[in-house]
Amino acid sequence: MRYPKPSWSNSDLELYRANVRRFVESEIKPNQKKWAEQQHVDRNTWLKAGELGLLLADVPDEYGGSGGDFTHMAVLFEELAYAGDRAFGVHVHAIAAHYILNHGTEAQKQKYLPKMATGEMIGAIAMSEPGAGSDLQGIRTSAVKQGDQYVINGSKIFISNGYLADLIVVVTKTDPNAGSKGVSLLIVETRNCEGFKVGRILEKLGQKGQDTCELFFDNVKVPTDNLLGAEGLGFMQLMVELPYERLMLGVGALAVVEAAIELTLEYTKERKAFGRTIFEFQNTRFKMAELKSQAVVARAFIDTCVEKLVKGELDTTTASIAKLHLSELECKVIDECLQFFGGYGYMLEYPIAQMYADARVQRIYGGSSEIMKEIIARSL
Numbered sequence: 001m002r003y004p005k006p007s008w009s010n011s012d013l014e015l016y017r018a019n020v021r022r023f024v025e026s027e028i029k030p031n032q033k034k035w036a037e038q039q040h041v042d043r044n045t046w047l048k049a050g051e052l053g054l055l056l057a058d059v060p061d062e063y064g065g066s067g068g069d070f071t072h073m074a075v076l077f078e079e080l081a082y083a084g085d086r087a088f089g090v091h092v093h094a095i096a097a098h099y100i101l102n103h104g105t106e107a108q109k110q111k112y113l114p115k116m117a118t119g120e121m122i123g124a125i126a127m128s129e130p131g132a133g134s135d136l137q138g139i140r141t142s143a144v145k146q147g148d149q150y151v152i153n154g155s156k157i158f159i160s161n162g163y164l165a166d167l168i169v170v171v172t173k174t175d176p177n178a179g180s181k182g183v184s185l186l187i188v189e190t191r192n193c194e195g196f197k198v199g200r201i202l203e204k205l206g207q208k209g210q211d212t213c214e215l216f217f218d219n220v221k222v223p224t225d226n227l228l229g230a231e232g233l234g235f236m237q238l239m240v241e242l243p244y245e246r247l248m249l250g251v252g253a254l255a256v257v258e259a260a261i262e263l264t265l266e267y268t269k270e271r272k273a274f275g276r277t278i279f280e281f282q283n284t285r286f287k288m289a290e291l292k293s294q295a296v297v298a299r300a301f302i303d304t305c306v307e308k309l310v311k312g313e314l315d316t317t318t319a320s321i322a323k324l325h326l327s328e329l330e331c332k333v334i335d336e337c338l339q340f341f342g343g344y345g346y347m348l349e350y351p352i353a354q355m356y357a358d359a360r361v362q363r364i365y366g367g368s369s370e371i372m373k374e375i376i377a378r379s380l
């Protein structure tokens with residue numbers, strides 16, 4: 001497959017990409033079927049990724065990270081997407097780590113980030129609840145301060161890495177009457193945590209190797225030291241981290257778009273009907289030309305966003321545009337590509353069918369397309 005070199009790349013990053021690709025080819029690609037069957041990634045894979053310094057590539061060395069920047073993470077997200085991975089939850093792991101990096105105390109950073117970098121601790125972020133997803137102000141999970149502890153009660157749903165997570169950044173209400181100002185983030189360590197229960201791993205349309213779970217908190221006690229920042233800052237912290245999360249999704253979505261186009265070109269140039277290849281039909285060539293144009297334009301936009309994020313200049317609106325545009329484009333491109341595979345496009349053994357199932361959620365999680373439009377509209 002021939003993929004474009006991003007404008008932000010350089011010779012060091014291309015060397016790094018070659019290492020990442022080797023890891024993805026040997027460790028991620030061959031395990032997709034197994035992980036889909038068992039509904040989670042092997043812990044050992046996390047440790048191997050940690051050994052290679054891939055998990056927290058953009059976290060400073062002093063906290064166990066690799067001292068790179070977002071471009072290193074972008075390389076990982078792209079390579080995972082090119083390889084058809086939709087199981088390895090490094091995205092939410094990195095998000096959880098960034099909450100600690102950007103909002104945690106020095107002691108929290110020293111305690112958790114080195115273990116997250118090695119893969120000894122897997123991270124998750126728990127915002128959504130059965131009664132509140134898009135409208136996070138409506139969450140009901142409570143954290144009540146009692147002495148030097150918080151007592152957490154409530155439940156979360158659709159939590160990626162939920163089954164494997166050793167550390168979860170949990171969005172709670174410390175003051176139920178203060179609206180968004182009553183939201184606080186608490187770090188919960190799940191091992192030997194009394195009152196914490198992981199529910200079933202949810203059956204999904206796609207991304208079957210990803211352990212998306214329900215979580216239950218029944219009088220879970222955590223030290224007040226586990227509060228991120230200060231009480232009531234949770235909503236603001238969520239807003240600060242959104243550009244990182246949304247661009248991450250945009251970067252992965254674009255890589256899937258590029259992969260779908262390459263796969264389809266390969267297939268249509270081989271498959272024949274009416275004495276010629278499918279690619280030779282004008283309909284195919286025009287449609288593929290359209291999709292390719294959209295991918296190239298999107299690449300220019302995403303690359304600019306990556307450069308802005310690295311400089312600390314990516315604003316929420318632009319990040320939301322990236323998330324909206326790329327997740328919509330991903331679903332559209334895959335759907336149009338799948339058509340060229342005919343009946344084979346509907347068979348799960350063909351990667352395009354798997355992509356179709358895996359992609360649909362991109363328009364829902366990380367803030368749905370409708371919520372992205374709300375955010376963008378506010379800036380108009």
Ligand SMILES: Cc1cc2nc3c(=O)[nH]c(=O)nc-3n(C[C@H](O)[C@H](O)[C@H](O)COP(=O)(O)OP(=O)(O)OC[C@H]3O[C@@H](n4cnc5c(N)ncnc54)[C@H](O)[C@@H]3O)c2cc1C
Pocket residue numbers: 092125126127128131132133134135157158159160161204207212361364365366367368369370371374
């Ligand atoms: C596979 C998967 C993994 C996930 N991983 C995580 C995770 O790791 N952590 C986590 O916290 N959550 C996670 N989620 C949850 C995800 O973020 C939510 O599903 C998403 O935010 C939507 O919330 P909801 O499902 O409650 O839908 P709702 O909020 O009930 O929305 C239903 C529909 O109404 C629309 N809608 C809502 N409000 C508005 C509005 N103001 N204007 C117009 N339309 C609106 C929505 O766009 C949507 O189409 C995951 C979800 C899935 C499916």
